Amino acid sequence: MDKLEIRNLTKVFGRSPKRALKLLDEGKEKEEILQETGCTIGVNRATFEIYNGEIFVIMGLSGSGKSTVIRLLNRLIEPTDGSILLDGRDIMKMSAEEVREVRRKKMGMVFQKFALFPHRTVLENVEFGLEIQGVMKAERQEKAMNSLELVSLHSYADQKPDQLSGGMQQRVGLARALANDPDILLMDEAFSALDPLIRKEMQDELVDLQQRMKKTFIFITHDLDEAIHIGDRIMLMRDGTIQQIGTPEEILTHPANDYVKRFVKNVDLTHVITAESIMKPAESIIMGKDGPRVALKKMKENAIPTVVVTDRNRIVKGIVTAEGLKQALEQNLLLEDILVADCVTVSKDTPLSDLLVLMAESEFLYPSIVTNETGKLKGVIGRGALFSAFAGYGGEKE
Amino acid sequence: MDKLEIRNLTKVFGRSPKRALKLLDEGKEKEEILQETGCTIGVNRATFEIYNGEIFVIMGLSGSGKSTVIRLLNRLIEPTDGSILLDGRDIMKMSAEEVREVRRKKMGMVFQKFALFPHRTVLENVEFGLEIQGVMKAERQEKAMNSLELVSLHSYADQKPDQLSGGMQQRVGLARALANDPDILLMDEAFSALDPLIRKEMQDELVDLQQRMKKTFIFITHDLDEAIHIGDRIMLMRDGTIQQIGTPEEILTHPANDYVKRFVKNVDLTHVITAESIMKPAESIIMGKDGPRVALKKMKENAIPTVVVTDRNRIVKGIVTAEGLKQALEQNLLLEDILVADCVTVSKDTPLSDLLVLMAESEFLYPSIVTNETGKLKGVIGRGALFSAFAGYGGEKE
Amino acid sequence: MIPKIPLAEWIEWLVNWLQDHFDPVFQIIKNMIEPTVTFFTRILTVLPPLAMISILIFFILWLTQIWTAVLSLAGLLLIWNLGYWDESIQTLSLVLTSTLIAIIIGIPLGLWSGRNDRVQAFLKPILDFMQTMPAFVYLIPAVFFFSLGTVPGVIASVIFAMPPTIRFTSLGLRQVPIDLKEAAEAFGATTRQKLTKVEIPLARQTILAGVNQTIMLSLSMVVTASMIGAEGIGAVVLESITRLKVGIGFESGLAIVIIAIILDRLTQNLNQNRMETGSRHRQIPLLAKTRKWAAPVAVLTVLALTITSYAQSGVKRNEIKLIYVNWVSEEASTYTLKNILEKEGFPVKLIRVDAGPMYDAIATGNADAMLAAWLPTTGAQYYDRYKKDLVNLGVNLEKTRIGLVVPKYVNINSIEELASHKDQFDQKIIGIDPGSGTMLLAKETIKQYNLGMKLLEGSDAAMVAELDRAYKKKKPIVITGWTPHWMFLKYDLKYLDDPKKTFGEPENIYTIVRKGFKEDQPEACKMIDQFFWTTRDMEEVMLDVANGMTPDQAAKKWIEKHPNQVAEITAGVQKNK
Amino acid sequence: MIPKIPLAEWIEWLVNWLQDHFDPVFQIIKNMIEPTVTFFTRILTVLPPLAMISILIFFILWLTQIWTAVLSLAGLLLIWNLGYWDESIQTLSLVLTSTLIAIIIGIPLGLWSGRNDRVQAFLKPILDFMQTMPAFVYLIPAVFFFSLGTVPGVIASVIFAMPPTIRFTSLGLRQVPIDLKEAAEAFGATTRQKLTKVEIPLARQTILAGVNQTIMLSLSMVVTASMIGAEGIGAVVLESITRLKVGIGFESGLAIVIIAIILDRLTQNLNQNRMETGSRHRQIPLLAKTRKWAAPVAVLTVLALTITSYAQSGVKRNEIKLIYVNWVSEEASTYTLKNILEKEGFPVKLIRVDAGPMYDAIATGNADAMLAAWLPTTGAQYYDRYKKDLVNLGVNLEKTRIGLVVPKYVNINSIEELASHKDQFDQKIIGIDPGSGTMLLAKETIKQYNLGMKLLEGSDAAMVAELDRAYKKKKPIVITGWTPHWMFLKYDLKYLDDPKKTFGEPENIYTIVRKGFKEDQPEACKMIDQFFWTTRDMEEVMLDVANGMTPDQAAKKWIEKHPNQVAEITAGVQKNK
Numbered sequence A, B: 001m002d003k004l005e006i007r008n009l010t011k012v013f014g015r016s017p018k019r020a021l022k023l024l025d026e027g028k029e030k031e032e033i034l035q036e037t038g039c040t041i042g043v044n045r046a047t048f049e050i051y052n053g054e055i056f057v058i059m060g061l062s063g064s065g066k067s068t069v070i071r072l073l074n075r076l077i078e079p080t081d082g083s084i085l086l087d088g089r090d091i092m093k094m095s096a097e098e099v100r101e102v103r104r105k106k107m108g109m110v111f112q113k114f115a116l117f118p119h120r121t122v123l124e125n126v127e128f129g130l131e132i133q134g135v136m137k138a139e140r141q142e143k144a145m146n147s148l149e150l151v152s153l154h155s156y157a158d159q160k161p162d163q164l165s166g167g168m169q170q171r172v173g174l175a176r177a178l179a180n181d182p183d184i185l186l187m188d189e190a191f192s193a194l195d196p197l198i199r200k201e202m203q204d205e206l207v208d209l210q211q212r213m214k215k216t217f218i219f220i221t222h223d224l225d226e227a228i229h230i231g232d233r234i235m236l237m238r239d240g241t242i243q244q245i246g247t248p249e250e251i252l253t254h255p256a257n258d259y260v261k262r263f264v265k266n267v268d269l270t271h272v273i274t275a276e277s278i279m280k281p282a283e284s285i286i287m288g289k290d291g292p293r294v295a296l297k298k299m300k301e302n303a304i305p306t307v308v309v310t311d312r313n314r315i316v317k318g319i320v321t322a323e324g325l326k327q328a329l330e331q332n333l334l335l336e337d338i339l340v341a342d343c344v345t346v347s348k349d350t351p352l353s354d355l356l357v358l359m360a361e362s363e364f365l366y367p368s369i370v371t372n373e374t375g376k377l378k379g380v381i382g383r384g385a386l387f388s389a390f391a392g393y394g395g396e397k398e
Numbered sequence C, D: 001m002i003p004k005i006p007l008a009e010w011i012e013w014l015v016n017w018l019q020d021h022f023d024p025v026f027q028i029i030k031n032m033i034e035p036t037v038t039f040f041t042r043i044l045t046v047l048p049p050l051a052m053i054s055i056l057i058f059f060i061l062w063l064t065q066i067w068t069a070v071l072s073l074a075g076l077l078l079i080w081n082l083g084y085w086d087e088s089i090q091t092l093s094l095v096l097t098s099t100l101i102a103i104i105i106g107i108p109l110g111l112w113s114g115r116n117d118r119v120q121a122f123l124k125p126i127l128d129f130m131q132t133m134p135a136f137v138y139l140i141p142a143v144f145f146f147s148l149g150t151v152p153g154v155i156a157s158v159i160f161a162m163p164p165t166i167r168f169t170s171l172g173l174r175q176v177p178i179d180l181k182e183a184a185e186a187f188g189a190t191t192r193q194k195l196t197k198v199e200i201p202l203a204r205q206t207i208l209a210g211v212n213q214t215i216m217l218s219l220s221m222v223v224t225a226s227m228i229g230a231e232g233i234g235a236v237v238l239e240s241i242t243r244l245k246v247g248i249g250f251e252s253g254l255a256i257v258i259i260a261i262i263l264d265r266l267t268q269n270l271n272q273n274r275m276e277t278g279s280r281h282r283q284i285p286l287l288a289k290t291r292k293w294a295a296p297v298a299v300l301t302v303l304a305l306t307i308t309s310y311a312q313s314g315v316k317r318n319e320i321k322l323i324y325v326n327w328v329s330e331e332a333s334t335y336t337l338k339n340i341l342e343k344e345g346f347p348v349k350l351i352r353v354d355a356g357p358m359y360d361a362i363a364t365g366n367a368d369a370m371l372a373a374w375l376p377t378t379g380a381q382y383y384d385r386y387k388k389d390l391v392n393l394g395v396n397l398e399k400t401r402i403g404l405v406v407p408k409y410v411n412i413n414s415i416e417e418l419a420s421h422k423d424q425f426d427q428k429i430i431g432i433d434p435g436s437g438t439m440l441l442a443k444e445t446i447k448q449y450n451l452g453m454k455l456l457e458g459s460d461a462a463m464v465a466e467l468d469r470a471y472k473k474k475k476p477i478v479i480t481g482w483t484p485h486w487m488f489l490k491y492d493l494k495y496l497d498d499p500k501k502t503f504g505e506p507e508n509i510y511t512i513v514r515k516g517f518k519e520d521q522p523e524a525c526k527m528i529d530q531f532f533w534t535t536r537d538m539e540e541v542m543l544d545v546a547n548g549m550t551p552d553q554a555a556k557k558w559i560e561k562h563p564n565q566v567a568e569i570t571a572g573v574q575k576n577k
């Protein structure tokens, strides 16, 4: 279900938006228009949807209109043109009263430049949204404290923002938005000033919130890894226009144009492509039911050097190799005796880069087994498949 | 040569620094001291040096005192204790006049929160430092324009900072510091709001400046990759104290304590460890001088399956394998005919992760050859060496 | 050429029209302002000065730092020591009222204009108008509309003092960083919440600086306000200045300045307190911990004072308003009557004004009684005008006299002799202030008698000083004198005969009460009617005052020394309970 | 009890001491302020009003938007139309001078106090003092120190008006975000650079708001300043208000307001221009593109005007300063003399003051000549005092007269008859302002003749209005009249005989010049000496003025109509080149 539908959204800064739009239609560049009219194109006819409960990441060069889009979403700035439907209702047509309700209940925001209130303590800053909604003091203080604890700043509750470091201030901004518990969170480079440890924590928190509470996040970041890590879909912008929207994999594997390609050039695709996408269906035998012969037969039929052993529930037990089988037949050993249990087993969303390392550690002796969350067999990845994947996605390195 | 020597630098924010220091001596934690005295420990007896012409990166949790250190360096804030020697002279003992000279000529600064002058246009902002020094208008405008071009903002020269996006503002701050052309640049999260493309450009620019102009950079960042990429040495801070100082590799391979370990945990060491550190000396034969027999002999002597072929200047030509040699001897072929020229050849500072990909693409058929900048042979890396390196540094993945 | 636009006529017409048609509105305004001023005056005067100072200092101590309190204490004690306590309280009440009104109107207007460019553009010239249109111009209409007294004073102060509050509220609001406004909006703040929670706190410093200016300007209007009868220290300044007494002018001006400094410190502290919470306990070790009690205690105290004052005023409700003109002679009689009335249990309020307003006040019922009608000459112009609205109770002092006066040791007895002896007097007659009636008559005299002497101008005080100097050396001197005057008690003086009667006939001083006063307060009226004394009595009191007593003390002394006379005055009057 | 601190005495002593020992200092100050005011007045008056207005509007157009210019044009034309152009220019000069001084002193002080808490703490009470110590208090010493005129006016304005500039400069500086200050420091800015390049530009809005307040307050002091002889529109306001002419008071007050609004708009525009550069070309399509020429052209214009005015004043160097008292009669004679002198090539400057200062000015040499010495009665007090420093050139108008006046159609001829006919006049005599000598004499008359009539107070204008009304209906009316007065020309009137001479003997009007004038300007002095005319002549001029002409026009008209008389006056005088 679409949470937000954005249609034809346009924002031109400056005194003569009409003229700028005309020039835009004539195919002029953003910078030319700036020179000619003094108007800056913020967003240029953007049309897209944001689904309920997703983490929607916006990326793009600096000045490409990301912040402008996000501020248009909660109508902090009025668009030059276009409409935004929130749960089917046009935000642009709402009365001031309704917009206020939306901002209070449905949309929280973390600002790129923090925008903390210097006259309020950290706690009072975090309380702000609740105070606005008329929540009682005790209750809102409690909620705010919880929110502060989430960003580990509870011991600074009584300080003023200007006594905090940049990263701490950003976290206060984060806590302030979270305290409100809105459906949609607009986060404008919300993690940019955080150190890696806290950033990781925050990312996890975000994903957790999304999964547990089905919240929707619209998240601007400059960190591709972060985008790929937490984003369900990524939108790439340039000079106000949308270049591509898609899942991280789509964007990485099928960049829509040169700009996107250049943008993702430095990403090691192998961190993104998962085991699932290159695994092959696995031939397996069931322990206790099938014997070495069945295994051998399967190997021969499929011309493969190993076969996976599962139990009756398809829970993986290990693999057997052709040599092992030969040995078993020769020495009449049981399947258990020749079972290789310490082969590499990964879940289906393990990135290739990790897989490679794991397999390298085991010297590529056996193929990797891919399982789902419950440990059931999903497929296998042989050395060859892995290598050819790398040959395809390895990215250009300098 | 030491550019800066920092001795016992201490900064306590708040009304009773003495008491705070005493508690600190008693081993209290930063947060405890805050609760008890209302004082915040900014920096706690930091002693370190910064060498001439290096990129010195400071990292650490948010609130760990990085910005405070950097602001102490140019005496924007007065330390509670300690001394800072710049080229052997104590900054703390300088007169206001001298400090001003230092700030004008020797130290530039990029602020974490940009600190652009809202009443000046972008160009005027960038001119500021030169204007202060009394540079003539035409000259300083030219320099400022150059600086702006460096950050690709020349077309916004006449706008006011508040008309720019966050990243653009950060670049203006960058240009402002660069225009001054100081010996030492203090950069407080100077790239945090930049998109990946521009960030890469800026990083390269930085390294370039360092190498061409022998400038010294003190660079705060939260991006470990960036730190490793551009940093000559990294200092890790926590709660105002220095945890470790060292080259990226030192820090990654020998973290001083648990905190550092946790901090670098997520770094894929294979991005950092270079080919040089795991290569073996290569057995080689010289094309045109040695023949297949020599090669075979060397193989046998050293029990290796391949041998590298170079010309007389040790420029690598390719490798020959045992099978190839056998074939040559059997069919009386020349060395040229069995030479494998398309084997993986890398420079000695290629990270292992890249190497792995390259070798995987070539299906680990041959070992990789490591050369120096001029293409001379330095060593080889066999499959086994690579795999065991991965087993050692591969990092913990979840 | 375009003819001159008859703006003046239009305005005069407008003023008349307003006077005719808007009276009810003006009455409503008056009825709102007057009680407020009275309220402040009442609660501030319910306790004796030193007690009041203690209470005030206690609160200042609570609100601010110790040394502000010390400074304020010193200032208030100085005011009290200089003897301007009551006047200062009246001034303070006036200023508090105007400031209050200016803030109540000004801050909303400022907020509005801070958020709306059109309003700002509209208000700007009006504010300019308010600040630069000379107060004198609208004070006259203000008197037409509100009659003399505190009310037009307050209104003039508000008009002059309000603009800074509006301007700086607007400016402050416009200086709030836009991203913080946006942040508030993004959380769904209503316009009102944005104002109260973000904009006003952030603009606070600028707004308070504006309010501070409003207080200052309103204090600077105190003297102007006193020109139209507003009571307080301004009247003292005005009086001293018209008498060229720079010293007293400065003294009383200083009282205004002290009030200003205290109010300034208070608003300033209000400002800082909010700016840096939590961390200033080192500076106020004294009462900081009990600060949370300040508000409730303040409310209770004010309540208590209010109740007390209004309880007292329950008794005082039919207070007798004695009005008098600003002459030493009338001061003496009025204070004496006041003390007699009070001894008999009648509460009295004194009002000091110029001659015109005195008659006006009785005629309009704004005051009850006066002892200062010099008739038939001096007060004639006013008396004739208001005659039908006055009740004349008859003479309270007979035979005032004006003439040329010499010490008894001088050997001439008539003005006619003077011409031939003028060299003895250096050909000089020592006069008083140029404008006074006495001087005009003296000039006439010189002409009529062909004296060929020079009439020196100066002041009452200067003349007496000159007399004193000559008297000590037994030098001949001739001065313009009048009875009653205390100098006749202090020195042996005599009038020179005036055969041509150029100084006119002797006058009597009459007691006048308002219509209906007799019915309202028969006992008091009887006593006022029976008040009668001689120039000698009056001079006794005046002499004591001239020697440094307060009028009250001098009056009490006279009452003590003349029990019989007092008995006559109070004869047949029932004491008030 | 502690005795009263003798503060008043100390102050009086201090004032005397300063007067005795610091005179050179005061002279230096005076010599700095006076030329500045003169400078402004000169360059603003060198061209006729309409030309000057054009130039001003042209510059306003350059500095601001079109509609500000339109507004200013309307305002200036209104001032001109109402006839307050010259006075407004004087006021403007005074205000510009005080504002300039206030800014020159105030901004550095403000900057200092903005950067230093100790200075701020020290200045605060002083600023409070400056704003709240009533101007009246220090105006008197100011007169002692600087003598009457513009200088003490400027000083009083500066004292009262400077505090906002200091306060808001300080506040503005304190509000500059600390991180921007740090940024400036990090680039090695000196304290001065930090101030000029970062702090002041960022505090600009607040500082200008303070300056704006300074301008407003300085304009609000204009009337007060005029009380001590500062020329300008304030004097008009004061005059009209003492005569209770609300309309004229408002009109002239409006001129002040118009100046205020224009100055406000200008400072405000200065403010905005800097705030949003580059992007306002849509609002000022007119002269924006030539804006860069504004500064040089302005400098050139001012230079040209300055040179012209000083070149003119090169001729005018020995300008004759005619001083006159603020009565219509003296206005007529002085303007006539002025025009005659000018016709003969002698530059003249007119100074209008109160009676006392007029004599004072001649005696001290601050003015050259006056035609307004009513002797022996009216001006006696002053004349006697300064006699030894004056040169009396003899009578210029004979037989002025005061008395009761009736229209000729009234059938009585003597005051004695009046008593029995008083019902015919509703028992009323129409008088003028209560304080005037005429009224005192009229009262005396009523008493002496036992008329039993009521003397109505009002004003000259009101009396004439009343007369006009009665005259048209041929109703009997009796008024207090004096000659010369234009009403005698307009209406057929007669004096009632005054057998008891209560109105005194007729006076003559004398011409008086300063000592040494004859030697300095023998030709002009001769002409002034020869100036002589009759009440009828004077009344002619006065009537024209009363009918709406300016005094200058009326004087010129008279000169044209009476060539013979003028010839007599100028007989034997060499024309000035």
Ligand SMILES: Nc1ncnc2c1ncn2[C@@H]1O[C@H](COP(=O)(O)OP(=O)(O)OP(=O)(O)O)[C@@H](O)[C@H]1O
Residues within 6 Å of the ligand: A162, A163, A164, A165, A166, A167, A168, A169, A193, A195, B013, B014, B040, B041, B042, B060, B061, B062, B063, B064, B065, B066, B067, B068, B069, B112
């Ligand atoms: N002006 C100040 N007043 C009081 N405390 C301060 C002030 N500035 C910094 N601090 C405190 O000093 C400590 C170090 O701050 P600093 O800004 O150096 O951190 P940082 O390492 O730069 O963090 P970040 O990565 O978040 O920018 C923090 O705990 C902060 O609260």
Ligand SMILES: Nc1ncnc2c1ncn2[C@@H]1O[C@H](COP(=O)(O)OP(=O)(O)OP(=O)(O)O)[C@@H](O)[C@H]1O
Residues within 6 Å of the ligand: A013, A014, A040, A041, A042, A060, A061, A062, A063, A064, A065, A066, A067, A068, A069, A112, B162, B163, B164, B165, B166, B167, B168, B193, B195
């Ligand atoms: N208030 C404004 N006035 C004029 N132009 C503006 C304004 N705000 C943004 N712009 C312009 O709009 C364009 C888009 O700005 P925006 O802030 O959306 O960029 P962004 O994608 O968020 O960049 P960044 O990653 O640097 O934050 C920029 O070119 C900027 O100059």
Ligand SMILES: [Mg+2]
Residues within 6 Å of the ligand: A066, A067, A068, A112, A188, B165, B166, B167
């Ligand atoms: Mg942005």
Ligand SMILES: [Mg+2]
Residues within 6 Å of the ligand: A165, A166, A167, B066, B067, B068, B112, B188
């Ligand atoms: Mg920092």
